Amino acid sequence: MNETIETILKHRSVRQFQEKKLTREQIETIVRCAQAASTSSFVQAYTIIGVTDQSKKQQLAQVAGNQKYVADNGHLFVFCADLHRYDIISKMENVNMEESIASTEKFMVALIDTALAAQNAAIAAESLGLGICYIGGLRNNLEKVCEILKTPKRVIPLFGLVVGYPEKINEQKPRLPLNHIYHENTYQQNEEAYITQLNAYNKTIRDYYNKRTNGKRKDSWTGQVSATFAMKNRMYMHDFIKEHHLNK
Amino acid sequence: MNETIETILKHRSVRQFQEKKLTREQIETIVRCAQAASTSSFVQAYTIIGVTDQSKKQQLAQVAGNQKYVADNGHLFVFCADLHRYDIISKMENVNMEESIASTEKFMVALIDTALAAQNAAIAAESLGLGICYIGGLRNNLEKVCEILKTPKRVIPLFGLVVGYPEKINEQKPRLPLNHIYHENTYQQNEEAYITQLNAYNKTIRDYYNKRTNGKRKDSWTGQVSATFAMKNRMYMHDFIKEHHLNK
CATH class of the missing domain: 3.40.109.10 (NADH Oxidase)
Known part of the structure; x- marks a missing residue:
């Protein structure tokens, strides 16, 4: 290194x-x-x-x-x-x-x-x-x-x-498992394995928050991300960019 | 350094x-x-x-x-x-x-x-x-x-x-002048100065190509870039992304 x-x-x-x-x-x-x-x-x-x-x-x-x-x-x-x-x-x-x-x-x-x-x-x-x-x-x-x-x-x-x-x-926050982010030759085709990786990562993230907050925070990564996406943030962006005559 | x-x-x-x-x-x-x-x-x-x-x-x-x-x-x-x-x-x-x-x-x-x-x-x-x-x-x-x-x-x-x-x-190819890429507090408001910087950079790039190709290549940066943009490359992209139900 x-x-x-x-x-x-x-x-x-x-x-x-x-x-x-x-x-x-x-x-x-x-x-x-x-x-x-x-x-x-x-x-x-x-x-x-x-x-x-x-x-x-x-x-x-x-x-x-x-x-x-x-x-x-x-x-x-x-x-x-x-x-x-x-x-x-x-x-x-x-x-x-x-x-x-x-x-x-x-x-x-x-x-x-x-x-x-x-x-x-x-x-x-x-x-x-x-x-x-x-x-x-x-x-x-x-x-x-x-x-x-x-x-x-x-x-x-x-x-x-x-x-x-x-x-x-x-x-430092732990990242997604390497084998979940990095695939070889084709995108990972096995959805079951894909979800298993996400669940393993959820455990990692729960442990991380648990330790960092003395048990106060218990959220998983997929829970956190789904909450972020559910918020429908910055939905004005499409029209804003179009008003700049871009992204057409 | x-x-x-x-x-x-x-x-x-x-x-x-x-x-x-x-x-x-x-x-x-x-x-x-x-x-x-x-x-x-x-x-x-x-x-x-x-x-x-x-x-x-x-x-x-x-x-x-x-x-x-x-x-x-x-x-x-x-x-x-x-x-x-x-x-x-x-x-x-x-x-x-x-x-x-x-x-x-x-x-x-x-x-x-x-x-x-x-x-x-x-x-x-x-x-x-x-x-x-x-x-x-x-x-x-x-x-x-x-x-x-x-x-x-x-x-x-x-x-x-x-x-x-x-x-x-x-x-290594020389980059745009630092004062052209980096502004402070507001975007550079003086269009004349902006164009002067681009012309100065054109000279840098012409000298670079001239030296690298023993005088064979004479293009300026703005000439090169305008040729790239004139090509209308990859115009399918808008529809391709939309077909993935993204960027809406």
């Missing part, structure tokens, strides 16, 4: 930070690492917005469900899928790219490019001894986020990434 | 591999690293299919536009956005999750989760001295890929990741 794999394997989300801010050098190193990630056909379909204005951070924290650590951290990056850039390029090159920019394929490309870049940023930050947490909660109200960050049409803020010096380190 | 950041910054895609296969231990380390990535609300909405069957690899290489390295490498991972798992969980928990699973928000969650996991896998592999290349070309014909890998409804193979011992190391 090398240093990089150790860094990756010891990841846990950090939600409580010291007051210390990241330096300009740290921020630029993290952004350069993000940019080093692979990108589909070299299109680099993302923009990263660093938020240093404390009132903007507080507004974003409110959108994300009043999560204090969105406002109080070493630095807040907002990772945006960016297809606006190609509108500008379309004008510069005088090439009609409208149908392509608006397509579901390019929407997927932008999401994937953005996430690959973000994960490089996360790993780079963690390798510097910093803690990180993704803030999907920004998607609670993207209209508001776009207003705060003054993003043009076709820029979709996908998530935040808070980075900082950890005040408190959480335990 | 630490070892991890060095690994991240020296990334380049590798498209020519030695014949040597990855060991079981290497494969499992890479998958465990993938699983260590952050995941939205802990849903872990992806499945990784390792392809070892040479005839399947050849079929996938054909889909990806006859790219030889898709068949000839140390290992081929196919990263799938997986919302099928939650259909099973819906039955297990007897909770109606249909609308949520089918939503654009959950489609985005699955794409992001899958990409974060994949980038961890990529970095882990590179830290082991292996080379990698993402294979977005699988999206040329997802119906065929799903057939080869026998994936159920609501499993979308997003891309491949080939890994192996590099036979040939390419040069």
Whole structure:
């Protein structure tokens, strides 16, 4: 095991930070690492917005469900899928790219490019001894986020990434069994075995919560996930993305 | 600069591999690293299919536009956005999750989760001295890929990741200027400055190709990207995803 794999394997989300801010050098190193990630056909379909204005951070924290650590951290990056850039390029090159920019394929490309870049940023930050947490909660109200960050049409803020010096380190949550996530040659065809794996994982997760909360929390993973999906969260997303003339 | 950041910054895609296969231990380390990535609300909405069957690899290489390295490498991972798992969980928990699973928000969650996991896998592999290349070309014909890998409804193979011992190391392509990708507090509002940055980058890219091809290749980045977008690639994607009752 090398240093990089150790860094990756010891990841846990950090939600409580010291007051210390990241330096300009740290921020630029993290952004350069993000940019080093692979990108589909070299299109680099993302923009990263660093938020240093404390009132903007507080507004974003409110959108994300009043999560204090969105406002109080070493630095807040907002990772945006960016297809606006190609509108500008379309004008510069005088090439009609409208149908392509608006397509579901390019929407997927932008999401994937953005996430690959973000994960490089996360790993780079963690390798510097910093803690990180993704803030999907920004998607609670993207209209508001776009207003705060003054993003043009076709820029979709996908998530935040808070980075900082950890005040408190959480335990690591066990992941799905490797043989449930990783199949060979074909998707696992045996539904009974599939469910058996999920039940085994439910036991792992119950034991984990039981231990962490001294018996107070008893939920299983499938119970937790079904509750999350039952909530019908962010159902406005389809129309919001369409209003940006994307994902068509 | 630490070892991890060095690994991240020296990334380049590798498209020519030695014949040597990855060991079981290497494969499992890479998958465990993938699983260590952050995941939205802990849903872990992806499945990784390792392809070892040479005839399947050849079929996938054909889909990806006859790219030889898709068949000839140390290992081929196919990263799938997986919302099928939650259909099973819906039955297990007897909770109606249909609308949520089918939503654009959950489609985005699955794409992001899958990409974060994949980038961890990529970095882990590179830290082991292996080379990698993402294979977005699988999206040329997802119906065929799903057939080869026998994936159920609501499993979308997003891309491949080939890994192996590099036979040939390419040069690194320069990325967009940092101040073009990274803005602070608001999205860059000055379109003139934005275009000036793109023109500066065009010069960087022209110089890069000029040097790499002894003057044969003269394309700019915006020229290249506009040609890519003009192609209207994979326009079937919208309907394909809808047929899986996703992204609604």
